[in-house]
Amino acid sequence: MKLRKVASGWEFESEKDLEDLVWNNLEKLFGYKPLKRQYQVNGQYCDILAFGKNKELVIIELKNSEDRYIVQQLTRYYDALLDEKPFPKNINFQVPIVLIAVTPNFHRDNYTDRKYHQLKFNFLQFKIICQEQKFSLNIINLDTTLNWKLDFDYCPENHIKKDIPTPPKRFYQLIDKCTPQEQTKLLKFRQTILEFDYRMEEIVQDGGIYYGKGKTKYCAELRLNSKKELVLFLWLPRSFYSGKQENITRIRIWTDWNNAAIVRPAAKGLGKIHSLDITFAKEAAKNQSLKYFLAHALNKWFQRI
Structure with missing residues (x-):
């Protein structure tokens, strides 16, 4: 506990x-x-x-x-x-x-x-x-x-924490363009996910890194966009974006690694992002943090495995 x-x-x-x-x-x-x-x-x-x-x-x-x-x-x-x-x-x-x-x-x-x-x-x-x-x-x-x-x-x-393996080479490639402060927060982000449950895996695949179990029980994903900027996805209930559906879906997150905002569901690829979406998402998540969204993603992942 x-x-x-x-x-x-x-x-x-x-x-x-x-x-x-x-x-x-x-x-x-x-x-x-x-x-x-x-x-x-x-x-x-x-x-x-x-x-x-x-x-x-x-x-x-x-x-x-x-x-x-x-x-x-x-x-x-x-x-x-x-x-x-x-x-x-x-x-x-x-x-x-x-x-x-x-x-x-x-x-x-x-x-x-x-x-x-x-x-x-x-x-x-x-x-x-x-x-x-x-x-x-x-x-x-x-x-x-x-x-x-x-x-x-x-x-x-x-409190004894689970031993976390050294980040794979791909992880360092993904965070290469981030500031030193962002890199520190990303390492903490990775540690939080991998410490959550002994079944949590770090999977290097398709040019990105997935966190989850197997090929269908994902929790988070990191990858680069066409501008070599780091992009984050979390698997969350669709209700976090709109409506009241509890279906779990892959959702793209805007974040400065302190505050975060859900942008829109993206079943595959990077999703289509519009400036109005980002403005709406930032406004909707003023009082939320990345930690808040990650905690929900981890809890939902635990319920699905």
Whole structure:
């Protein structure tokens, strides 16, 4: 499990870290018995499935940051699982399904979506508390004020990171035209990706470098355009660019390696970039950073493998 220090306190470095902690302590936290994690149904992945004392199915969706579409996501899981009815030995589908959203913050749209919904959604807000170097996960039900606290061991000073191999020759060729400051940030960018999961691979292919697993489970891509400028792509939900679709697509990113802006989906090649697109993207991402987009890309990659 990895944490990072931020202005407001502490946060999980990835959604996977939050999921690991909740999954490993599910009974201790909520009294539910774990059933399956990252369960695939109808082309989607449910973070955690569990069941209660009455054999009711419990669907838990975890977010490491605010997400305005979490109600719709849980609705799709509910529909698909009710149609499939898996785990008949553990689940009684005559008992109402429990839907739980766990996130550090809820968007105002979450409350609007829930207000006019026929299903019941439990909104649980979490926060990491550190007092005298002792860490705990604090969760509160925003409707009932029922709260849970889980103490866990974590020592930032002793955090051991995965050994990262020396960058391939192609990586240095790609960043050759970048400033020294940009090159430093690019090396950090590469390190963050490769440290995320032991299955993450660095693949030199087609003149660029891909980060992912195999030939279909990509997370990020670096390559040069016709002007020998470095171009970045991330695999993100299409909703990051427009609409509410959750389909994962290859999206070109404008970045100065501090701030970033999504430009437009680019299924192949470099995509068609227009000045209006860049202006729109910069404006839309004023309050976002490359770290924010990369964290989402890594989390989605983890759910797909």
